[in-house]
Amino acid sequence: MTVTSSGSAAIDIDHLKVSYGNNRVLHGVSLSVAKGEFIAILGSSGCGKTTLLRTIAGFQKASGGAIRLFGRDVVDMPPEKRGMAMMFQSYALWPHMSVLGNVGYGLRLRGVSREEIRKRVAEVLRMLNLSGLEDRKVTNLSGGQRQRVALGRALAIEPEILLLDEPLSNLDAKVRLQLRTEIKTLQSRLGFTAIHVTHDREEAMTMADRIVVMDAGHIAQVGTPKEVFDNPVSPFVASFMGAENTLHLDVRASGAGIEVKAEQGHAVQWNGDVPVGPVTAYFRDDVASLGDPSVAIEGSIVLPGTITQRTYPGGHYRYVVAIADRHFTVTDDDYHELDRPVGLRLPLASLHLFPSEQSQGGFHA
């Protein structure tokens, strides 16, 4: 699951444990991040993702384990010696300083001369489309500009590692999308290693090379966005990645393959690799489709139901389909009448199937 631990890894986290008093928040997290990689740590609030980031930065003491940056153990090092840069959710700009003062502060700490600071800050600001704002007070900037200044402040010291603590979540949707692209572009251009904490799935998917899904102080899954999205390893990851509809199915061996049967609907023969016994299927709105309830389709289970609600969020319709006493949300490109019998088609290959006992133990986001 993780890249092999070696001295070449930019960040190597080894069985990291963190506690607040008697309350353990991280239970031995291990993760290896390669140089130049963009990692997103994804999880719901309280899962320990921010604690993990703050422990890497040095603001939170570890109670066990190691953090190695390029092979050097920093677990007992104060934050100012670790040589990383960080972006904060609240921007964390210094209100008594100008843009120049904020962006140039890291350089000032490194003893760079006044003229050199001005020159390098100007370069950074040009990169961020903030040219000419050097002498502006940061309190007179918009949210997007402030977070750009914070990004500039972090990048001015040319860090090897950039930590991002939900830096986009205070911004409005349009600016957020812009900055997402800008950060990603700068990262590929400058080649720094980035760890981005977020609870926004789409943000993680679009920005990261690999996603780390965290759940209750453990890493639930690590993989490329596609791996995590298409092949979640647990019910928690499946529902966190958007497969929020669940359906109980019964899987039995039958001939060469298996036979899958829902409470309603007909049994379907299949040759996929699935656990035998009672299973719970997790699926996203968009893998299901609607059709004639009487037509059997190979490799799909068809559940008879009625459409109870239809909305048009744009691009496709969204339906609520009642099957017995359950309701499912389904997106479908075609227009269907309300209160008509309909078949909910679920292609077995697109369902995430887990043995039912396991799914009961999982946490649902």
Next chain:
Amino acid sequence: MTRPSFFGLLLIAPALAMIGALFLYPLGFSLAAAFTDGSGNPTLAHFAKAYELYSTDILFTLFIVVTATILTGVVSIAIAGILTLGETPWLVAILRNLYRWPLFIPFIVAAQCMRTFLAKNGLMNNSLVAMGIMEPIQATSLLDWRGIIITFVWKQVPFVTLMVAGAMASVDRSTIEAGRNLGASRPRVLIELVLPQVAQTLLVGLVLSFVTMLSVLSVPMMVAGSQPTMLTVDMAFRINSYGDYATANALGVISYAISGIAAWIYLRHNVKREVQA
């Protein structure tokens, strides 16, 4: 329109009367007395006399109060800084519990304590000698200008620290972390990032301390006693020994003028901040 304002006036009338009778009238009276002779003619003779007799004490007072204010500021910033940025939980806890105590001790008790603590054979020198840090022959009394400053600082530090530490606690924590993250040591974070954000509160605390110290009689009287001394002692002396209210009033006006300068510095800074914001 008239009815509510009439009732409003009625409501604040007792308070207004108290301020008038107990503050404005005596203030006006002493101001008038400072600038008039026995028969009511305007004169600056009282000021000439006050200057002639007490010019050294005026400078001495200024020196004591300014020095004590600066030291109070430095010590308060250090304590508030440790409380805000300290990473040794037990040290922070002890400091947090200890630093407020002098707030509850009156100036006169503080002065009495300092008499026994700072004297030639006082607790401080005896302890230093007992610990072998100092030879008995080196022991000197600190019961002079140094004693006054030490007592003032000891008494005012908790007050200013209380205000400054409160302001530091409400500073966005991530602005501190951003500084350390970029490589700033804690002292640099305190001076360059935290202090400018609480400068306003620090200034208020220091101006209030300045005015308080200017008006304390017991400390200079008990701790130092001899010449030169502070204006409060001189005023008490003019009144108690000579019944010379005129010169005492002139010295009072000089005290107002000194605290007026402090108030002016404060207001000017305040207005500048508001214009910027």
